[in-house]
Amino acid sequence: MLVGIASSQDAGTLRVNPGNPDLSYLIQKLEGPGAAGGQMPPSGPLPQADIDVIRQWITDGAIDDRIVPDIPIRVSSLSPMPGASLTAAPTQIIAGFDRDLDATTVNVSTFILEASGGDMIFGNGNDVAITAASISVPSPATAVFDLTGVTLADDTYRMSLLGNGGSVIMDLGANALDGEFAGALPSGDGTAGGDFQAQFSVATPVVIGPTLDQIQAVIFSPVCASCHGGAIPSAGLDLSDADTSHAALVGIPSSQKAGATLVVVMDPDNSYLIQKLEDAAGIVGVQMPIGGTVAQSDIDQIRQWITDNALR
DSSP: OOBTOBOSSOTTSBSBOTTOGGGOHHHHHHHSOOSSSOOSSTTOOOOHHHHHHHHHHHHTTOOOTTSOOSSOOOEEEEESOTTOEESSOOSEEEEEESSOBOGGGOSTTTEEEEEOOSSSOSSSSOOEEEOOSEEEEEETTEEEEEOTTOOOOSEEEEEEEOOSSSSOOBBTTOOBOOOOOSSSSSOOOSSSOOOEEEEEEEOOOOOOOOOHHHHIIIIIIIIITTTSOSSSOGGGOOOSSHHHHHHHHBTOBOSSSTTOBSBOTTOGGGBHHHHHHTTOTTOSSOOSSTTSOOOHHHHHHHHHHHHTTOOO
């Protein structure tokens, strides 16, 4: 009675002109008064907010959205993308669909995340189920697997949205997910039923700590080598270049303190080099270097190098 029908009061105007609320006689009568008679309804004007809803429906084409498509719902987007290689674990997985979801069908039984157990193979008995912080449908056609507070180790992960079995994702017309994924979205083979599965990987970059060459260039050569270098280095400790420093420090007993080792691999707290730089209790003599101190940030670089095996 509305869409595309000429008004009986103003024959030149359609009651609802799809896409054109201002040219729709329904809106003209609701906002008053129209070509003839008074503003509708007779009982009093509708709130403008309600009229704006009708305006939006007309702007969107005045579609009869009561008709439920008989084609199955499909996955139209996914984040992380299928096949993604991530350098940090995601905080959520977001699946988009081409139709509004029945939110009650999106749950721990139908939205699933698994880790491969480190071998990049699924279904061999060592898969690890990942428990979501929550699973929600924040908007009608979007489902979210929330990973807030969930630790994901470096591994390959498989995300599944189920369209087969006793529990499946459905749209508002009870159409089951058409989930088959062949490498491109949207998913599906045109027939209701079928699980959607996609994988992504997480590989956190290895943070390489300071090298001895860097420490030599920034600390040992400009700060220490003036005393601990040359023909007769102080305390017999020669720090004149990286090779010499490594040979003089790592695993070498202190000439000042019996029982102390200058650099104990992976143990900076018990390395006498650190104790002398930080003026720790029990050192013999004074803090190094004489006449000044090394910034703690620089000492921390040496500490990290020792923790990382004091490699050359």
